Amino acid sequence: MTTSPSQPGPSGDIDSVLNETRLFQPPSAAELGLPGGAQWLVPSIGAYREMHRRSIEQPGEFWGSIAKELHWFTPWTSVVSWSPPDARWFDGATTNIAYNCLERQIQAGLGDRTAILWEGEPVGPSGPEVRRLSYRDLLCESSKLANALKAMGVRKGQVVTIYMGMVPELPIALLACARIGAPHSVIFGGFSAHAIADRLTDASSRTVITCDGAWRRGKVVPLKENVDAAVSQLEKAKPGAAAVDHVICLKRCGNTVEWNAGRDRWWHDVVDKASDQCPAERMNSEDMLFLLYTSGSTGKPKGIVHTTGGYMVHVYATAKYAWNFGDPAGAGGDAPLYWCTADIGWVTGHSYILYGILPNRVTSLMFEGAPNFPAEDRFWDIVERHRVTHFYTAPTAIRAFMKWGEKHPKKHDLSSLRILGTVGEPINPEAWMWYREHIGADRCPIVDTWWQTETGGFMIAPLPGAMPTKPGSCTLPFFGVDAAVVNEQGHEVGANKGGLLVIRRPWPGIIRGVHGDRDRFVQTYFSRVRDPATGQAYYFTGDGARRDADGYFWVMGRIDDVINVAGHRLGTMEIESALVSHPAVVEAAVVGMPHDIKGTGIAAFVTLGSGQRAGEDLRAALLEHVSREIGPIARPDSIRFTDALPKTRSGKIMRRLLRDIASGVENIRQDTTTLEDYSILAKLRGDDES
Numbered sequence: 001m002t003t004s005p006s007q008p009g010p011s012g013d014i015d016s017v018l019n020e021t022r023l024f025q026p027p028s029a030a031e032l033g034l035p036g037g038a039q040w041l042v043p044s045i046g047a048y049r050e051m052h053r054r055s056i057e058q059p060g061e062f063w064g065s066i067a068k069e070l071h072w073f074t075p076w077t078s079v080v081s082w083s084p085p086d087a088r089w090f091d092g093a094t095t096n097i098a099y100n101c102l103e104r105q106i107q108a109g110l111g112d113r114t115a116i117l118w119e120g121e122p123v124g125p126s127g128p129e130v131r132r133l134s135y136r137d138l139l140c141e142s143s144k145l146a147n148a149l150k151a152m153g154v155r156k157g158q159v160v161t162i163y164m165g166m167v168p169e170l171p172i173a174l175l176a177c178a179r180i181g182a183p184h185s186v187i188f189g190g191f192s193a194h195a196i197a198d199r200l201t202d203a204s205s206r207t208v209i210t211c212d213g214a215w216r217r218g219k220v221v222p223l224k225e226n227v228d229a230a231v232s233q234l235e236k237a238k239p240g241a242a243a244v245d246h247v248i249c250l251k252r253c254g255n256t257v258e259w260n261a262g263r264d265r266w267w268h269d270v271v272d273k274a275s276d277q278c279p280a281e282r283m284n285s286e287d288m289l290f291l292l293y294t295s296g297s298t299g300k301p302k303g304i305v306h307t308t309g310g311y312m313v314h315v316y317a318t319a320k321y322a323w324n325f326g327d328p329a330g331a332g333g334d335a336p337l338y339w340c341t342a343d344i345g346w347v348t349g350h351s352y353i354l355y356g357i358l359p360n361r362v363t364s365l366m367f368e369g370a371p372n373f374p375a376e377d378r379f380w381d382i383v384e385r386h387r388v389t390h391f392y393t394a395p396t397a398i399r400a401f402m403k404w405g406e407k408h409p410k411k412h413d414l415s416s417l418r419i420l421g422t423v424g425e426p427i428n429p430e431a432w433m434w435y436r437e438h439i440g441a442d443r444c445p446i447v448d449t450w451w452q453t454e455t456g457g458f459m460i461a462p463l464p465g466a467m468p469t470k471p472g473s474c475t476l477p478f479f480g481v482d483a484a485v486v487n488e489q490g491h492e493v494g495a496n497k498g499g500l501l502v503i504r505r506p507w508p509g510i511i512r513g514v515h516g517d518r519d520r521f522v523q524t525y526f527s528r529v530r531d532p533a534t535g536q537a538y539y540f541t542g543d544g545a546r547r548d549a550d551g552y553f554w555v556m557g558r559i560d561d562v563i564n565v566a567g568h569r570l571g572t573m574e575i576e577s578a579l580v581s582h583p584a585v586v587e588a589a590v591v592g593m594p595h596d597i598k599g600t601g602i603a604a605f606v607t608l609g610s611g612q613r614a615g616e617d618l619r620a621a622l623l624e625h626v627s628r629e630i631g632p633i634a635r636p637d638s639i640r641f642t643d644a645l646p647k648t649r650s651g652k653i654m655r656r657l658l659r660d661i662a663s664g665v666e667n668i669r670q671d672t673t674t675l676e677d678y679s680i681l682a683k684l685r686g687d688d689e690s
């Protein structure tokens with residue numbers, strides 16, 4: 001009945017081969033056992049449709065009324081204005097998202113409620129280390145760091161780079177920046193020195209917050225060392241000037257670090273003595289909140305800009321409705337315990353560990369380590385011990401759980417779970433079913449959330465009490481989201497026809513820019529598809545999709561040169577550039593290929609310089625080289641050496657052909673180390689894409 005979603009072609013001509021007909025009705029609130037007789041916030045598909053219609057017809061009223069649930073220092077003069085590609089939300093208003101995460105709850109008498117429940121990776125004789133930070137603790141700690149940053153001269157508008165492991169001090173750092181209006185740029189701890197250097201330069205960021213190291217499967221990832229290497233790379237390129245002014249380093253693993261006395265400060269030295277009183281800066285609604293780098297189809301990282309008011313309202317509202325948080329103020333022991341397994345280095349962690357969750361007064365669980373450390377049941381052990389109610393993870397993790405086997409979740413009592421979420425890539429129907437059956441005991445609704453770094457928060461996702469779900473579909477758009485599947489001319493395609501996924505109106509969390517590159521912002525998102533009647537640009541997502549006869553969306557994946565590996569978007573161009581930067585390589589092409597666990601793996605085709613010999617040693621050296629240049633997540637799963645790459649007459653690499661070849665690899669571990677001439681294949685097929 002089901003097959004995997006097909007890979008879209010390069011121009012939006014997408015064949016859909018997924019034919020999935022299973023349908024699951026949402027459970028009633030009583031069936032699911034919502035505590036204290038609580039009800040679904042949106043209890044039926046009819047109620048959803050009515051709210052959605054209102055949100056589209058009267059966005060000002062709709063979003064204005066949700067925004068009023070939050071705290072603003074001064075009110076807005078207009079809810080939304082739209083002159084594509086520029087949206088402004090809650091213009092004229094001032095607010096602070098850190099205030100909405102912390103003070104707002106404390107003022108409501110919830111200062112002692114746990115905001116962050118953290119569990120460390122190492123498991124000692126008495127179990128893992130667990131820390132509980134109340135809303136008050138978090139206010140105190142983040143205010144101290146905010147004062148320490150101010151004392152170092154960090155001011156509103158200056159970008160602070162954060163490169164840390166999943167420790168409580170990471171959300172503390174984000175909240176400290178937000179408190180003083182210094183936009184943060186968080187770099188995922190799996191990235192290498194080179195990636196840090198690029199991002200520091202692009203953001204003109206002169207302050208870094210890091211850790212000595214981070215725990216990963218019992219080993220220490222040397223974060224401080226990577227920061228040192230990034231800074232020295234920059235200083236080598238521009239001798240005579242310091243590349244950054246301050247590095248604040250948290251001691252986590254106790255590994256040895258080098259110290260630059262004029263630049264480096266221990267977190268405990270600067271934070272412990274700082275005052276815990278730091279009033280939240282009044283931020284204009286459209287002031288930048290953060291920058292988050294993501295992959296595009298060129299080698300240059302793309303700094304996605306999000307601002308304050310609209311983003312805050314979007315992530316608050318989506319979390320509230322998709323997780324059915326309501327206002328658990330009085331729920332006492334039944335209050336939700338929500339766990340998103342993403343790293344804060346990705347947008348999922350920004351929006352749904354921190355900024356969307358704390359304003360909902362919910363406890364957010366944060367886990368430092370890997371799902372299989374020390375054993376493959378670690379996640380289920382955590383769910384059982386802490387009585388997790390909401391669990392949000394990625395298809396790549398679910399496929400790994402499937403591979404490890406259902407015996408692991410079976411060992412644990414998972415009956416506290418109520419809602420299961422997924423994000424990051426299209427979920428295969430088989431994985432969806434496994435998740436429902438083995439984690440959700442056939443009872444918990446599955447909330448498949450489609451969204452992007454650029455959208456800030458959820459765009460298409462089921463509301464768990466309202467929508468019947470179908471395995472593999474992210475169902476219907478969130479309130480205010482006008483999503484459509486169109487052809488290149490902007491016309492909606494018919495039911496079950498593949499096309500380009502676009503959003504036709506602005507939503508509060510919409511991307512506000514690509515840092516320092518207006519042209520790229522316009523070109524990438526607001527030029528490919530237009531309203532056929534008015535010529536006004538639509539927001540182009542870069543994804544292919546289809547809608548079925550019920551209007552449900554089925555996302556088919558990226559249509560450009562970005563591949564989605566284990567839920568992380570990687571620019572093929574960046575990996576190619578890394579390969580080509582090795583002295584033995586003259587040309588490289590990287591494409592996605594099917595991979596059991598990661599969904600999409602990385603296949604590299606490499607042409608060597610004259611006199612270079614293909615072989616296992618070189619293959620190992622190239623893998624190591626890519627890990628060093630970009631990070632282990634970009635390490636190819638297969639490297640093939642070839643005399644020449646198949647190209648069009650205009651010299652473009654024919655990726656479609658390479659994708660076919662890569663997909664045909666029977667055993668991805670058996671790499672071809674001999675030279676082959678794949679360009680012959682192109683000649684034989686007579687393909688000529690231009």
Ligand code: WTA
Pocket residue numbers: 294346347348422423424425426427448449450451452453454474541542543555556557558564567568569
């Ligand atoms: C893909 C992650 C199908 C999609 C929040 C999108 C998904 C890209 C889903 C964004 C989903 C994310 N179903 N595909 N539920 N969620 N994607 O920026 O291709 O890291 O464009 O944001 O991931 O990845 P990003």
